[in-house]
Amino acid sequence: MNWPVFVNGLKDFLLVGGLVWGIKLLKQQNELLTAEKSLKQSEIDLHKANIEHLRSLQAPSIASDLEQMTRTAERYAPRESVLSTRSDQGELGGK
Numbered sequence: 001m002n003w004p005v006f007v008n009g010l011k012d013f014l015l016v017g018g019l020v021w022g023i024k025l026l027k028q029q030n031e032l033l034t035a036e037k038s039l040k041q042s043e044i045d046l047h048k049a050n051i052e053h054l055r056s057l058q059a060p061s062i063a064s065d066l067e068q069m070t071r072t073a074e075r076y077a078p079r080e081s082v083l084s085t086r087s088d089q090g091e092l093g094g095k
Helices: 003-094
Strands: none
Touching: none
């Protein structure tokens, strides 16, 4: 048996085996990255849907808050007017 030829053949066999194994690992990694990318895209789409839902809920909430603020302002307007009148009279009376 010619040992140098055998060693070179074994070395070539191991090199090819290592390359095949490396290519398989790269393919697995590519598949995992593709799956992760699709998962992230699904999460992004879900968040976009949640944002749109929250936006649709936000407008009525803002309108309700504005109505409440208007009612409060209307309720306190006469009181403020009375207090302002008293304050003005107090200042004039005190001079």
